[in-house]
Amino acid sequence: MKKKRVAIDMDEVMADALGKLIRLYEDEYQLPVDQDELVGHYLDEVVHPDHRSAIRRYLFTEDFFEDLDVMPGSQDVVRQMHERYEIFIVTAAMEFPGSLRPKYRWLQQHFSFIPWSHYVFCGDKSIIQADFLIDDHAKNLVNFSGEPLLFSSPHNANETRFTRLNNWQEVSQYFLSDQ
């Protein structure tokens, strides 16, 4: 039987971009980010208004995406899913063209069992044809033709339209527990 296809987003799902943004911001401005304020908001909405442009500046830094931490549990769960599903990594890399090579290297380093033939660097994810899409952005899920799955991130805390997976343990339960 043909394996079902799961498309998985990178930032905030496999790679901890938010964690690095907070670290860079706190280091530069010596101001702590209040985790409670992040609930339902993006980081640039909760930092001091004068500092908002810094967040985009970090994202456009050539090596920003090079050394992001791997989201806890994602490697083990994706490796197990890879045996039972066809996994594609689908990331909206085009907004930050400097991220293209770093994202490629990051995937080769941390998810080497996924072949490059299954990387997709895109912008608008409505082009993606898959059975499932795991993503932290509602805008990517809303036009998806398969089963949309919202991966929890502080910014999407108030989103209620999609099945929510809070962490990789819940991804594992969703995809691997009943087989």
Added chain:
Amino acid sequence: MKKKRVAIDMDEVMADALGKLIRLYEDEYQLPVDQDELVGHYLDEVVHPDHRSAIRRYLFTEDFFEDLDVMPGSQDVVRQMHERYEIFIVTAAMEFPGSLRPKYRWLQQHFSFIPWSHYVFCGDKSIIQADFLIDDHAKNLVNFSGEPLLFSSPHNANETRFTRLNNWQEVSQYFLSDQ
């Protein structure tokens, strides 16, 4: 009414990669490539057997994809199609990671009317959901769920399974003539 979506391949369709490969080969080895021998074959199948690896070496050169010629007529036709269809550029860039940035810059330079949100750099194109796919490789068309359209290139001369578009004039006739 929602615009129909057309996915368009880059190399050999929008960008003349073969032309540059032949130029580089002829310059390096001072041997002419016989255009008749290319019919039904890839370039590395018709060059001297001792030189085959050179073709892949050119493709892996960092700037190979930076300055490819635009395929004749493609800019005008894609611009006109852009008004009536939703255009995505879909290129199998992942085999040559050095091509990611050059391909991005090439698109920005030569097809600036297509937003980056509509670039897709991928490997396996079966992930693409569109109404039409224009591509020179049968392997990309065979699993496509929309209408597959084979763009002529010497290597696919003997391919008979798909509707064939020989050049951008024929693409124009196919997409623009009856509207």
